[in-house]
Amino acid sequence: MADIRSQDIGRLFSPKSIAFVGGSIAEMSIRRCVEMGYQGEIWPVHPKRETLAGYKCYASIADLPSAPDAAYIGINRELSITVVGQLASIGAGGCVCYAAGFGEVGEEGQDYQDQLIAAAGNMPLVGPNCFGFVNFMERCALWPYLFGGDPVAKGPALISQSGNIAMNLTMNQRSVNFTYVIATGNQAVMGAGDYIDALLLDERVTAIGMYVEGFDDIEKFSKAALKAMAKGVPIVVLKVGKTEASARQTSSHTSSLAGSDTLYDALFTRLGVIRVDSLNRLLETLKLLDTSPPLRGNNIFSLSCSGGEAAMISDLVPEHHLEMLPFSPAQIDQLRGQLPNYVTISNPFDYNTSIWGDQAAQTDVFTAAMSGNHDAAFLIYDHPTVNGEEVAKEVAEWIMTLDAFIAAHKATGIPAFVVCTISELLPKELRSYLISHGVVPLQGFDDALFAYSAALKHYQSKQQQITLPRFPEVHIGADVDSQVIDEYYSKIALKEFGLTIPAGGVGTKSQLAEIADKAGYPVVLKAVGPEFLHKSDMGAVILKLNNAEDVADAADSIIASTTAAGVPATQFLVESMVAGSLAELIIGINRDDQFGPALIIGAGGILVELVADSVSLLLPTSRSAVKDAINSLSVAKLIGGFRGQKKGDLEAAIDAVMAVAHYAEANWNKLLELDINPLMILPEGSGVVAADALIIQSK
Structure with a gap:
C-alpha cells in the first residue's frame, strides 16, 4: 500500500471543493451532496455535457479552477486510471474510485489495480469497487445511492468493505447516527489502519464500527487499534468468514485446532477490540459506547x-x-x-x-x-x-x-x-x-x-498493558521444503528452553536394556524417526514395560509392525512411564500466513479430537495470558481439583507453555508446526512432563 499520512486523508474526508467525474453516477452523487446541504465548491467534469445536476461542467481535470480537495470518479476502469493519474499530478486531496473490474475479478483485474495504485502514487484513494463515503458533519457525500442518517455534531464512524451493508446500516432504527460512513471496497491504496488513523484525528468521532472481510495489513491495523485504545476511541468489528476455507491437512493435531479466525479473536482480545457477530450487535454496541x-x-x-x-x-x-x-x-x-x-x-x-x-x-x-x-x-x-x-x-x-x-x-x-x-x-x-x-x-x-x-x-x-503481537518477518508458502524433527530431538530442543521431558534415551535394539535400566521401570518403547508421526496407528509404541525382557519383546513387535507398514524401525526411544497424571494438555504452534507462529493450548490426549477445546494466543505472550487461557478450558476443572480431587500443578503447566512460546520466538522464521501432546499434569508441586513432541520446520 502507498505511504499516505492520515492528515492527507483528512483533507479528502472534509473537502471544501469536490470534483465529480462522469455521467449518471457522478450526477447522483452531486444530488446527495445538495440534499445534505453541502456548502463547498462542486465541480462536475464531463467532456461533452455543459451541466451536471445544474452545475457547470468542466471538460477535463486540467480545466478545473484548482486542485480539488476530493474527487468522485464514476467512470469505467480504464478511464479511471487515467483520471486518477491526472488528479495526483495536480495535487488533489484524494479521490473515490467507483468502478469495478479490478482486483476482485482475478488476475486480469489485478493488473488494472496495479496500474491504478501506480497512478495514485501517494494520493489517498478510496476503493476501487466501492460506493465511497459520507461525512454527516460537513454534509458531503461522495456516494451515489440513497442513505439514511441525520447531520450530527459527534458520534461513531463506520468503515465497511461492503457498500451495501454500509448503506443499510445508515438506515438503522436504533438511534445510531454516524459521523462518517466509509465503504472501502478493494482497499487498493488505503487499508483499515489508514482509515482508523485518519478518523482518530477527528475529536468528534467517539467510536469506530467496522464490517470486515479481511485485512491486507494486520500489523498496520494493530498499530492503529493501539492508538485508538490510547485515545479512548473503542473499535467494534463484525468480521465475517469464520470458517477456515484455507485449512490444510497436516501431520499434527494442533493444526486441527487452529485457523485464522481464531487468531483474529486472539488479536482483537489482545488489542481491546470488541468483536460482534451480527449487525444488530454492532449497532447496539456502538450506541452504548457513544451514549x-x-x-x-x-x-x-x-x-x-x-x-x-x-x-x-x-x-x-x-x-x-x-x-x-x-x-x-x-x-x-x-x-x-x-x-x-x-x-x-x-x-x-x-x-x-x-x-x-x-x-x-x-x-x-x-x-x-x-x-x-x-x-x-x-x-x-x-x-x-x-x-x-x-x-x-x-x-x-x-x-x-x-x-x-x-x-x-x-x-x-x-x-x-x-x-x-x-x-x-x-x-x-x-x-x-x-x-x-x-x-x-x-x-x-x-x-x-x-x-x-x-x-x-x-x-x-484499558486498565491493562496492551502490546503489539509479533508478525511474520518472512512469508513461507504452502510449497515450502519442510523438515520433520523426530520426537526425541524435538524434546531435546524444547528441553533447552525449560520443558520437562521423561528420563530415557535413544538407541538400537541391542542398547535398549541398558537405557531402560537407567530410565527406571516401567518404561515405554517407541520407534523414532521422521517417518513415525502417528506411532499408535503403525504399532510403533508399546507402554508399561516392566523389565528388559519386556523391552526386547516390544522391540521385536514394533519391528514386525513397522516392517509390514514398509518402514522398518531401527532406532528406538525408551522413556520412563509417567504416573499420577491428573489432566492432560496439548501445546502447539501453528504457522499462519498473516500472523506467523501462533500458540495453541487445549485439552490434550484423546480429548483433542473428542472435545476440540482450545485457546489461541499470539506471540509474544505473558504468564497471566497463558494462565487465563488454561483456566478457560474445560480441563481446568481437573487441574483445579475437581470434586475434592488433588490439584494439578498449574504453575508448572504455565512454565511449559512459556517454554514453547520462547522456543517459537527463537525460531520465528523457520518454525512451521510444533506439537506437544500430551503434556501430563502432575499433582501440585510435582511438575509436568511432555510425553510426546513433534517439530516441523522449513529447511
Whole structure:
C-alpha cells in the first residue's frame, strides 16, 4: 500500500471543493451532496455535457479552477486510471474510485489495480469497487445511492468493505447516527489502519464500527487499534468468514485446532477490540459506547412489572458474564415499606403493577432500587404500538414509567439503561428522549446484554498493558521444503528452553536394556524417526514395560509392525512411564500466513479430537495470558481439583507453555508446526512432563 499520512486523508474526508467525474453516477452523487446541504465548491467534469445536476461542467481535470480537495470518479476502469493519474499530478486531496473490474475479478483485474495504485502514487484513494463515503458533519457525500442518517455534531464512524451493508446500516432504527460512513471496497491504496488513523484525528468521532472481510495489513491495523485504545476511541468489528476455507491437512493435531479466525479473536482480545457477530450487535454496541458513561462493573439489576421479563433476563445474564446480586438489607426494608406485601423484593425486580400509573410512587421505588451498590440499572420497557385518542391516557402511563426511571437515574447517578424485549417496541422519539436525559435505550434483550458486557470488557482492557503481537518477518508458502524433527530431538530442543521431558534415551535394539535400566521401570518403547508421526496407528509404541525382557519383546513387535507398514524401525526411544497424571494438555504452534507462529493450548490426549477445546494466543505472550487461557478450558476443572480431587500443578503447566512460546520466538522464521501432546499434569508441586513432541520446520 502507498505511504499516505492520515492528515492527507483528512483533507479528502472534509473537502471544501469536490470534483465529480462522469455521467449518471457522478450526477447522483452531486444530488446527495445538495440534499445534505453541502456548502463547498462542486465541480462536475464531463467532456461533452455543459451541466451536471445544474452545475457547470468542466471538460477535463486540467480545466478545473484548482486542485480539488476530493474527487468522485464514476467512470469505467480504464478511464479511471487515467483520471486518477491526472488528479495526483495536480495535487488533489484524494479521490473515490467507483468502478469495478479490478482486483476482485482475478488476475486480469489485478493488473488494472496495479496500474491504478501506480497512478495514485501517494494520493489517498478510496476503493476501487466501492460506493465511497459520507461525512454527516460537513454534509458531503461522495456516494451515489440513497442513505439514511441525520447531520450530527459527534458520534461513531463506520468503515465497511461492503457498500451495501454500509448503506443499510445508515438506515438503522436504533438511534445510531454516524459521523462518517466509509465503504472501502478493494482497499487498493488505503487499508483499515489508514482509515482508523485518519478518523482518530477527528475529536468528534467517539467510536469506530467496522464490517470486515479481511485485512491486507494486520500489523498496520494493530498499530492503529493501539492508538485508538490510547485515545479512548473503542473499535467494534463484525468480521465475517469464520470458517477456515484455507485449512490444510497436516501431520499434527494442533493444526486441527487452529485457523485464522481464531487468531483474529486472539488479536482483537489482545488489542481491546470488541468483536460482534451480527449487525444488530454492532449497532447496539456502538450506541452504548457513544451514549453511556464508562461502565463500572458486571453487577446489574433489572426493573420490570412482569415476572416473565424478569425470568428472561435472569436466564440471559450469566451467558454474558454478568451477575445480578441481591439488594442490600437497607434497600429491602425501604422497598418493603413502599410496596404491598405480596411483592417479592429480589433481583431481577418485578415491582408488579401495584404502582402502575403512579409516577411519584414509581420514582420512589426506582430511586430506592438504584441507591445500592449495583453497577447499572436496567428498566425493561416495551412501548405499546396501539394508537388513537381512546387509548392515549393508557399509553401516557407507560411514559410515566420512563419519567420515573429518568428521575431516579438523575437522583442516584447510576448508569441507566432502558431495554425492550424486541427491537420494534422502542420508537425513535422515545429513544431520543431517553438519550437527551442521559439514559441509554437498548433494543432486544440478548443484544442489549451483549453490548453491555462487550463494552465493559473494553473498559477493563484499558486498565491493562496492551502490546503489539509479533508478525511474520518472512512469508513461507504452502510449497515450502519442510523438515520433520523426530520426537526425541524435538524434546531435546524444547528441553533447552525449560520443558520437562521423561528420563530415557535413544538407541538400537541391542542398547535398549541398558537405557531402560537407567530410565527406571516401567518404561515405554517407541520407534523414532521422521517417518513415525502417528506411532499408535503403525504399532510403533508399546507402554508399561516392566523389565528388559519386556523391552526386547516390544522391540521385536514394533519391528514386525513397522516392517509390514514398509518402514522398518531401527532406532528406538525408551522413556520412563509417567504416573499420577491428573489432566492432560496439548501445546502447539501453528504457522499462519498473516500472523506467523501462533500458540495453541487445549485439552490434550484423546480429548483433542473428542472435545476440540482450545485457546489461541499470539506471540509474544505473558504468564497471566497463558494462565487465563488454561483456566478457560474445560480441563481446568481437573487441574483445579475437581470434586475434592488433588490439584494439578498449574504453575508448572504455565512454565511449559512459556517454554514453547520462547522456543517459537527463537525460531520465528523457520518454525512451521510444533506439537506437544500430551503434556501430563502432575499433582501440585510435582511438575509436568511432555510425553510426546513433534517439530516441523522449513529447511
